[in-house]
Amino acid sequence: MNSNFLRNDMVLMAVFTLxxxxxxxxxxxxxxxxxxxxxxIAIYGIFAIGFNILFGLTGYLSFGxxxxxxxxxxxxxxxxxxxxxxxxxxxxxxxxxxxLFALFIGYVSLRRSGIYFSILTLAFAQMSYxxxxxxxxxxxNGETGLQLSQGDARVLDHALGIAQSGLPTxxxxxxxxxxxxxxxxxxxxxIIAFFFALRxxxxxxxxxxxxxxxxxxxxxxxxxNTRPYTLAAFVVSGMYAGLAGSLLAVTDPLAGAERMQWTAxxxxxxxxxxxxxxxxxxxxxxxxxxxxxxxxxxAYNERVLHDVFSGLPNGLExxxxxxxxxxxxxxxxLTLGMLFMLVVxxxxxxxxxxxxxxxxxxxxxxxxxxAGAAQPAE
Amino acid sequence: xxxxxxxxxxxxxxxxxxxxxxxxxxxxxxSRGAWAQNFANDPTNKSSVTLGFNVPQTxxxxxEGADELRAYQLAVKHLNGEGDGGMLQTMKPLAxxxxxxxxxxxxxxxxxxxxxxxxxxxxxxRMVEKDGAIMITGGSSSGVAVAVQSLCQEMGIxxxxxxxxxxDTTGKDKRKYGFRHFFNAYMxxxxxxxxxxxxxxxxxxxxxxxxDYTWGxxxxxxxKNTTEALGWETVATVRTPLGAGDFSQYITPVLNSGAxxxxxxxxxxxxxxxLTQAVQFGLKxxxxxxxxxxxxxxxxxxxxxxxxxxxxxxxxxxxxxxxxLQDAASQAFVKSFGQExxxxxxxxxxxxYVQTLLYADACExxxxxxPCEVIKALEDFEFDGMGNGPTxxxxxxxxxxxxVLVVRGNENPSSQFDLLKVVxxxxxxxxxxxxxxxxxxxxxxx
Numbered sequence: 001m002n003s004n005f006l007r008n009d010m011v012l013m014a015v016f017t018l019x020x021x022x023x024x025x026x027x028x029x030x031x032x033x034x035x036x037x038x039x040x041i042a043i044y045g046i047f048a049i050g051f052n053i054l055f056g057l058t059g060y061l062s063f064g065x066x067x068x069x070x071x072x073x074x075x076x077x078x079x080x081x082x083x084x085x086x087x088x089x090x091x092x093x094x095x096x097x098x099x100l101f102a103l104f105i106g107y108v109s110l111r112r113s114g115i116y117f118s119i120l121t122l123a124f125a126q127m128s129y130x131x132x133x134x135x136x137x138x139x140x141n142g143e144t145g146l147q148l149s150q151g152d153a154r155v156l157d158h159a160l161g162i163a164q165s166g167l168p169t170x171x172x173x174x175x176x177x178x179x180x181x182x183x184x185x186x187x188x189x190x191i192i193a194f195f196f197a198l199r200x201x202x203x204x205x206x207x208x209x210x211x212x213x214x215x216x217x218x219x220x221x222x223x224x225n226t227r228p229y230t231l232a233a234f235v236v237s238g239m240y241a242g243l244a245g246s247l248l249a250v251t252d253p254l255a256g257a258e259r260m261q262w263t264a265x266x267x268x269x270x271x272x273x274x275x276x277x278x279x280x281x282x283x284x285x286x287x288x289x290x291x292x293x294x295x296x297x298x299a300y301n302e303r304v305l306h307d308v309f310s311g312l313p314n315g316l317e318x319x320x321x322x323x324x325x326x327x328x329x330x331x332x333x334l335t336l337g338m339l340f341m342l343v344v345x346x347x348x349x350x351x352x353x354x355x356x357x358x359x360x361x362x363x364x365x366x367x368x369x370x371a372g373a374a375q376p377a378e
Numbered sequence: 379x380x381x382x383x384x385x386x387x388x389x390x391x392x393x394x395x396x397x398x399x400x401x402x403x404x405x406x407x408x409s410r411g412a413w414a415q416n417f418a419n420d421p422t423n424k425s426s427v428t429l430g431f432n433v434p435q436t437x438x439x440x441x442e443g444a445d446e447l448r449a450y451q452l453a454v455k456h457l458n459g460e461g462d463g464g465m466l467q468t469m470k471p472l473a474x475x476x477x478x479x480x481x482x483x484x485x486x487x488x489x490x491x492x493x494x495x496x497x498x499x500x501x502x503x504r505m506v507e508k509d510g511a512i513m514i515t516g517g518s519s520s521g522v523a524v525a526v527q528s529l530c531q532e533m534g535i536x537x538x539x540x541x542x543x544x545x546d547t548t549g550k551d552k553r554k555y556g557f558r559h560f561f562n563a564y565m566x567x568x569x570x571x572x573x574x575x576x577x578x579x580x581x582x583x584x585x586x587x588x589x590d591y592t593w594g595x596x597x598x599x600x601x602k603n604t605t606e607a608l609g610w611e612t613v614a615t616v617r618t619p620l621g622a623g624d625f626s627q628y629i630t631p632v633l634n635s636g637a638x639x640x641x642x643x644x645x646x647x648x649x650x651x652x653l654t655q656a657v658q659f660g661l662k663x664x665x666x667x668x669x670x671x672x673x674x675x676x677x678x679x680x681x682x683x684x685x686x687x688x689x690x691x692x693x694x695x696x697x698x699x700x701x702x703l704q705d706a707a708s709q710a711f712v713k714s715f716g717q718e719x720x721x722x723x724x725x726x727x728x729x730x731y732v733q734t735l736l737y738a739d740a741c742e743x744x745x746x747x748x749p750c751e752v753i754k755a756l757e758d759f760e761f762d763g764m765g766n767g768p769t770x771x772x773x774x775x776x777x778x779x780x781x782v783l784v785v786r787g788n789e790n791p792s793s794q795f796d797l798l799k800v801v802x803x804x805x806x807x808x809x810x811x812x813x814x815x816x817x818x819x820x821x822x823x824x
Contacts, residue, residue, distance in 0.1 A: 036503035133619060134590055143591030143620050144521045145495045147528060147551075150819055169532060178532070179507065252503075254525060256495045295504055301488050330435045330490065 009198060016194060016281075020187050024180070030296075035179040036251075037295045041288045042186035043247045046193045048271040048283030050240020053200060054233050055269070056278035059213035063118045063265050064105070064125025068238040070132060070260035072098040072245025074139070077146045077255045084156035085168045087177060087185065091246045098242020099235055106234035110227065113216065125265050132257040145256035170250050182251040189247055193240060194284070200236070201280060209233050274343055276350025285351050293336045300328035417748055418534050419510045426483040427747065429454070429734070430511030432502050432526065433540065437493030438621040439518035439646040441681050442726040446516060446540055447488060448719055449727035453734035456714070457484045464714040465735060468707035468763035473742040480741060487511060493518070493620070495525035502526050506535055512747055513538060515733055518646070518726060519620075520544030520593035527556035531821060536749050538733040541726040543645070543677050544593035545600065548777035549816025551592075554823050555749060557756055557771065559736065559778045560729045563597035564811055566676045566696040567604035569782040569804040573694065578639065578672055580609035585637035587628055587652060589644050590617040597643045601676050605641075613637040618644070618652075625652040629659050638666040640673045649675060650685035657689040678785055681724045683797035690787030690797065697783045699728040699765050700798050708765040722795050732764045736771070750823040768806070774813035776820070779806045 019026075020042070027033045032041075051065050075097035076090040083089055109120040132140040140146055148168065157168075170177045177185055200206045208229050211219055219226050249255055258264070271290050276282025305321045305328065312320060327335045347353045421427040431450045434443035455461045459476035466474060478484050487509040489501030498517065505511040514530055515538040517523040523542035530537035531553040539547055539558040543566070548558050584605055588594040594617070602612055613635050618628050629652070632640055640661060644652050656662070656673055664671040675682075678695030701712045701722035711731065715723040723731070740755040741747055757773030766780035785798040 031508065034504065034508035036500060036507055040500065134617060137590075145525060147525070150821075252499055252529070254495060254499065254528075256525075258494045258496055295500070298490055299487065299501075299504065 009202065012280075013195060013198065017191050020191055021184075023187070024183070030292075032292055032296060035183045037291060038183045039186045039247075039251045040291045040295070042183065042190040043244045043251070044268070044271065044287040044291055045284040046186075046190050046247070047241055047244035047268055048275070048287040049190075049193055049197050049280075050237045050244070051268045052272050052277060052279075052283040053197060053209075053240065054237035055272055056283070057201070057206060057209035057213060058230055058233050060110070060113065060230060060234070061118045061269070062109075062121040062234070062237075063262070063269065064121035064123075064128075065237070065241050065268050066260050066262070066264035067105070067125040067128040068098040068102055068241035069245040069248070069264065070128065070255070070257065071101045072242030073249045073255035073259055074132070074146060074245075075242070076246035076249035077148070077253055078139075080148055080154075080168075080170060080249070080253055081152040082155060084154060085162075085170050086156075087170050087172050087250045089156075090170070090250060091189075091243065094246025094249065095239050095242045098245060099239040102235045102238020102241075103231070106231050106238065110230050110234060122262060122265070125260060126262055129257055129260040129262070132260055140255070140257060143257065145254050148253050170253055177250055185250065186247050189243060190284075193243065194280075198280060205229070205232070270340060274340055274350055276352030279350070279352040282350050282352040289339075289351070290336065293332055293339075297328050297332035297335060298330070301325075302329075304328075418506065419512045421482060421510075421512055421747055424482070426485045427479055428505075428509060428511045429484060429486045429737075430489065430502065430505030430509065430514040430516075431486055432489045432491055432498060432505065432514055432516040434493045434518050434522070435490040438648050439493050441685070442518040442541055442646060442679070442724065443491070443516075445681060445724045445727040446518065446730040449715070449723060449731040450486065450515070450734060452715060452718055453731045454484050454486055455718075457735070457738050461718070462710075462714050465707050465711050465731070465764055468710050469735060469739070470761065470763045472739065474735070474739050475742075479738045480745070480747070484738070491517060491519075491522050491526075493522060495522055498522040498526050499529045502529055503533075506533055511535070513737055515730065515737070516540045517542055519591070520547055520596075521591045521620075523547050523558075524551045524592060527551065527553050531555045534749060534824075536737065536752060538737050540730045540733065542593070543597065545596035545816055546592045546818075548775045549596075550818040552775050552777075552818045552820055554753060554776075554820045557733070557736075557776045559733050559771075561696075561698050561780070561782055561809070562777070563593070563600040563676070565782050565809040566597065567600035568809040568811075569696050569784055569802075570601070570674070570676060570694070571604040571608060573784050573802055574605065574674070575608050577694070578669075582608075582610045582639050582669070582672075583613050583637045583667065584610050584639045584641055585613045585632050585635055586615040586641045586643060587625070587632075588615060588617050589620050589648055591620055593645070594643045597676055598641075601641055601643070601674075610639070618648075621648065623651060625655050626659070628652070629656050629661070632656075632661065633659065633664075636666070638669050638671055640671070642673065642675045643677075644675070645677055645679075646682065647685070649682050653686050653693070654689045662689075662692075678787075678798065679725050680722075680795065680797055681726070683787060684794070691789050693787040694801070695785055697785050697798065698725045700725065700783055700785060700800060701728075702796065702798070702800065703765060703783075705765065705767070707763045711765060728765060735764070736761070753823055770806070772813065774820075775816075775818075777813075779810050781805050782809050 023038050024033050047069060054060055054062055072094035076094040079090040079093045105124045109117055112120060133142060175181055212226050216226055271286035272283045275286025302325050305325055309317050309320050431447060433446045434440055456464045456466050458478050487505050489505055491498035491501060502514050513536045517526055518541045520542040523539045524547055527537045537556045541560055543562055545562050545564050586598050588598040598615055616628055640656060642649060642652050661671050673693055675693055675695040678697045683690045712722050740752045744751040744755040756771050759771045762768045769778050769780040771778050782804045783800050784802040786801050788797050788799045791797055
C-alpha cells in the first residue's frame, strides 16, 4: 500500500499542512484571522471530515452526529474536572467515549439503511439531547452547561502538585491553551485527522466502503459481509466527532446540551454537501464557509453597512443598506440558505465540483487533475 | 485492513512529528502571555474605545435583546456627548464629562448570543479577539451570563451583566471581572413575601412551573423558601425546557393537583406562552379549596406584559425598574429613550443603560482602562440618580443593592405601555442578604 500512497498525496499533505498552519495569515484580510473563528473552522472541519468518512464513502446519511460531538465534549470536561487540566487525557477520553457511544448506536441503527437509518440516528441524537438537557442534569448541568469550578477534584493535578490560583485553564504540559495556542492545537489535530482520512480513502478498507455505497446488495451476494465495514466506518466517524467535541471543550472548557441539538447534526450534513460529499477537502471547505458566515455575516449591523456603502448617493445608500441588511446580522442564515440552494442546484458536487470545473476550464489540454483537486468516491 | 495498519510508516511518523514540532516552536507571542504586563485590548494608543454588546437577537429572549441593544446605543450616544445626556444629568456622583471615556470616543460592536451559552461565548470571543472590545456587556439569560462571565474572567475582560436574575450570577458563579446591576431571585422572594401574605394569606398550596436552567432553579428555590416560610405548602415543582413554546402538557396536571396558586418561573416568550395558556385553561377564574386560584410571575417585565395582553391583569410579580417611576432619573431616561425610539424602555433596557454608564464612570474615576483598577473603582461604589434610589455596588459579590418593585398587571391600562402598577417599593435594607449564603469565590484580578 505504501507504493499506493502516491507522490501526489505527499504533495497534498505537505500543501495541506502549510495551508492550515498559515490560516491566521491568509484569512486575516477577510476578517477571519482571529483565534476563535479559526479554532471553530478547524474543529468543525474535523467533524465534517469524520462525517464524510461515513456519508461520503458508504452513503449512510447519519442525522445524529452531533450526539457524538456532545458526548465527546462532556467526556472531556469531566476529565478536566476529575483528573487533570492537561488536554491529552481529555482528548483521548473524549474520543474513546464517543467511539463507544457510536459503537452502541451504530450497532442498533445499522440494521437498517436509507431513510430508516437516518431516522434512527436522528431519534438517538434527539434522545441524547433531551437526556442531556433535563434527565441527566446531575451529569450535564442541563441548560446552564457543564463548567469547571474551583472545587473540582482534579486528582492527577493535585497528586503532581500542579496548583493553579483561580479557575484553571486547559494546558498542554504547562503551555496554556488560550487564543492562538488553542488554534495550533486544533490545527495539528486537523492535520492528523486529515492524514488518517486520506489513508482511509486510499486503503482497501476505503475501497470496500465505496463499494458499499455503489451497491451493497451486490456486495452481499458475492459473500462479502458488509456489516463490520459499515459499523467500523460509523465508529471511526463517531470518534472524529468525539475528537471535535473534546477540542471544543479544550479551547473553551464548557459543554452545553445545545451542541447535540438536531440543528447541529443538520449543520454537519450541510457542511459536507456544501463542500462536496465524498471528496477529501470538500467537508473542510464547507465547514469553513458555514462558520465564516455564522461569525462574520451575523456581526454586520446597519452601521457597518452604512460604512460600506457610504460612497453611494444618499437616497440609493438608504435603499441598498435596508435591502442588504436583510441578509446580514440576524439574516445570515438567509444568505447561507441561498448559497446552499445555488450550490446544490448548479454544483451538485459542492464547492469542490466548482473548483474542478474551473481547473478544467483553464487546462483544457491537460485532463490530469492537480494534486489538490477532488477525489470523488465513485 | 492489514495495509491500513502498516501504512503508518517511518515517513508519515516523521511528518507528524515535524508538524507537531512546528507548533510547539511557534512563539507564544500571540497568546495571553504577551498581554501580561499590560492588559487585553489596551486602548491607550487609540483614539477610541470599543465596547462589546452581546445580546440575544434570536430565541426566547429576543424581545429583551432588541430593547437592550437600543439602550446600549443610546448610552453610547450620551457618553459621546450627543443627544440630551439622559441619566448623565442625574447620576451622582458623576465623573464623566460627556466627551467619551477618558477623552476617547466610545464605539461598539454587536453580537447575537442566540440565548445559547456556546454561541454567546463564541460571539464574546470574536468581540475581544477580532474587534478589540475592552468590556463585554449584555445577555438576557442567566445561563448565558454565567458562561460569558467566566469566559471574561479567563480573558481578563470586564463583564457588565445585563438582564440576569439567577442567584448564581453573583452567588455560586460570581467572578472578579463580573458585575451585576440587576436584582436577583432571592431579592424577588424577599420583596414578594410580605405582599403575598397580605393578599393570599398563609394557607395556600403552590405549584411551580420552572424554566430548566440556572435562573429557573434559583428562582424556584428562593420563592419556595419564601412561601414555605409563610406557611404555604409546595404541591409540585415541574421543570420545563427553555423555549418550549407549548406549555399545555404542563398546565393540564395543575388543574387536578389540588394547588390553588400557580407560580410561573418563566421569562420572555416562555412566560408569555405559559401565562396565556394558563389563562386560556381557565385557571384565573377557578375556585380551589374555597379560594380564588392565583397566578404569580415572580419576575415581571413590561415587554412580557405587552406580549401576554389581557392575561396579565391582576397578576403579581417583581421588577427591577418600571418606566412609570416618577423620580428625576427615571423621567430623564424615559424621555430620551422615548425621543429616540418612540416608546418607553423596558427594565432590560434600563439595567443595560445603567451598566454602561457605571462602567464608563468607573474608568473615568480610575483614570485608566486597566481592568483591575476599574474593578476597584466599581467595588463598594455608592451612587444615586440612576432610577432605583441610593444604590450600593457591593464589593464582596459585585451585586447591586437597591429597592425592588412589587408590581401588578394593570386592570385598567391608560395606554398600551401602562401595563404594570407598582404595588410596593421595597427598600434595599429589606432585600439585603449576607454575601456568603450562596458560596462561590470571586477569584483574583490580573
